[in-house]
Amino acid sequence: MQNVASHILSDRIMALSESQTIAMAKKGRELAAQGFDIINLSFGEPDFQTPQYIKDAAKQAIDEGFTFYTPVPGFPALRQAIADKFKRDNNLDYAPENIVVSTGAKQSIANAVMCLVNPGDEVIVFSPYWVSYEEIVKLAEGTPVPLQGRLENDFKVTPEQLESAITSNTKLVMYSSPCNPTGSVFDEQELLALAKVLEKHPQVYVIADEIYEYINFGGKHASMASFDFIKDRVITVNGFSKGYAMTGWRVGYIAAHKDIAAACDKMQSQITSGTCSIAQKAAHAALLGGNESALEMRDAYRRRRDLVLEIMQGIPGFKTNVPNGAFYIFPDVSHYFGKSYNGQIISSALDLSLYLLTDAHVALVSGEAFGAPQCIRFSYATSDDKLIEALRRIKESLAKLQ
Ligand SMILES: Cc1ncc(COP(=O)(O)O)c(C=O)c1O
Numbered sequence: 001m002q003n004v005a006s007h008i009l010s011d012r013i014m015a016l017s018e019s020q021t022i023a024m025a026k027k028g029r030e031l032a033a034q035g036f037d038i039i040n041l042s043f044g045e046p047d048f049q050t051p052q053y054i055k056d057a058a059k060q061a062i063d064e065g066f067t068f069y070t071p072v073p074g075f076p077a078l079r080q081a082i083a084d085k086f087k088r089d090n091n092l093d094y095a096p097e098n099i100v101v102s103t104g105a106k107q108s109i110a111n112a113v114m115c116l117v118n119p120g121d122e123v124i125v126f127s128p129y130w131v132s133y134e135e136i137v138k139l140a141e142g143t144p145v146p147l148q149g150r151l152e153n154d155f156k157v158t159p160e161q162l163e164s165a166i167t168s169n170t171k172l173v174m175y176s177s178p179c180n181p182t183g184s185v186f187d188e189q190e191l192l193a194l195a196k197v198l199e200k201h202p203q204v205y206v207i208a209d210e211i212y213e214y215i216n217f218g219g220k221h222a223s224m225a226s227f228d229f230i231k232d233r234v235i236t237v238n239g240f241s242k243g244y245a246m247t248g249w250r251v252g253y254i255a256a257h258k259d260i261a262a263a264c265d266k267m268q269s270q271i272t273s274g275t276c277s278i279a280q281k282a283a284h285a286a287l288l289g290g291n292e293s294a295l296e297m298r299d300a301y302r303r304r305r306d307l308v309l310e311i312m313q314g315i316p317g318f319k320t321n322v323p324n325g326a327f328y329i330f331p332d333v334s335h336y337f338g339k340s341y342n343g344q345i346i347s348s349a350l351d352l353s354l355y356l357l358t359d360a361h362v363a364l365v366s367g368e369a370f371g372a373p374q375c376i377r378f379s380y381a382t383s384d385d386k387l388i389e390a391l392r393r394i395k396e397s398l399a400k401l402q
Helices: 020-033 052-063 077-092 103-117 132-139 159-164 190-199 258-269 277-288 290-312 349-359 382-399
Strands: 099-102 120-127 144-150 170-176 205-209 234-239 254-255 376-379
Touching: 020 190, 020 349, 052 277, 077 099, 077 254, 077 277, 099 103, 099 159, 099 258, 103 132, 103 170, 103 205, 103 234, 103 258, 120 132, 159 190, 205 290, 254 258, 290 382, 349 376, 349 382
Parallel strands: 120 144, 120 170, 170 205, 205 234
Antiparallel strands: 099 254, 234 254
16 A cells, blocks of 8 residues: 655644654564563553453443443533542532543543644643643644753742743643652642642633542642632543553543533534443442542552662662652653663663663653653553563663663
C-alpha cells in the first residue's frame, strides 16, 4: 500500500507528537518480542487486576442486557454516585448535572480544553506535566505556557511563579496532584495560596487533575474546588483507571459548573457519545464498593516507593524528590550527560533512556515529553523482584559510562 503523503494529512495531526509513554512501551514490547528480557518500567498503569466485585458487576450488566447507548454524560445512577463520592471524599457539593462521564480522564481533559480554549489563548501548564496536556492544548489551538516547578521545591510551582506567568491572554491553568510524573502532592495550604493568586484573575479557569487521588502517601487529599471563592472556575478531573486499576475500561469524569458540564456533554455528543455502558456499570459498582481496595493498592505502592527510593540512594548521580503520591519517581539524571560508552555519547535524557533500554533492557520514559529534559520517569507499579532487578541492571549499565 502507498504511504499517505504528509501533505494530505492536516496541519493539526502533523503538528501533534506521538505520546512518548506509549512510544516507549511499544519499543519495549518490540525488543521483548525479539526475545530480550525487558523489564518495562514505562507503563503508566497499575499492575493489579481490577477488583473482582467490579468485574462481576460488568458480567451482570451484560447478562441483564445493559448493552444500549447510555445518555451522553453517563447513566443517571452513575452521575449520582460520582456526586456522592465528591461529598464523601472531598466534602464537595455537586449535583448530577455537574458531572460528565467520559471515555477515560484523557477524554474528560480534552473535552474541557476544547470547550474553554480559543485559538491563541494561553494555558499555563505546571511542569513537569503529564504528556498529553500540551498536545491537547495545541489541538485546541491554544498556546501552552509551561511553568517549571524546581526539584528543590518538590517540583511544585509557587504562587509567585503563577502570578508572574498570568497575562491578559491566560485562560486556563492545568496541573495534576498527585502528579504524574513527579509524584508531588499539593497540600491544602499550598493549593489555597495558588487559588488566592487566581482569585485576582477572574478570566482564568483551572483543570485540576486528581486522577491519582487515592494514591496519596501523605495526608488528606486536597482539591482546588474546595475553596468556595474559586469553585465555579475549577474543573475537577478524576477517573477509575488508577485508583481502581481500571485502565482498560476507559471511564473518567469531571465535576464542573453546570454550564461547563453542559458544554462538555455537547462536545462529547459529537465525538464519542456516552462511554461503554458495561464499563459504566462497573464504575458504578466500584464507587458503591467504597475505596478499600484502592487503599490496599496504595499501601503496596507506598512500600514500593520506599524500596525504590532506598535503592536509588545507592545509584551515583541520581537526584530525586520524595514522591508523595502516584506511582512514579522522576530522578534528575543530568550527571550522566556528556559521558559515553563504546563511542555512544549520552547528551540527553532520551539518549540515556535508549542506552538503558539497549544495555540494561529496562524501558523508562525520558523527561523531554514531560517538560523536564534532565529527568527520566520510572513507574514502580510492578513487583518488588522486577524493581530490584531493574535497578541492579541500571546501576551496572550506568557504571560503564565514562
Ligand atoms: C495525570 C493523568 N491524567 C489523566 C490520565 C488519563 O487517564 P485515563 O486512563 O482515565 O484516560 C493519566 C493517565 O496516565 C494521567 O497520568
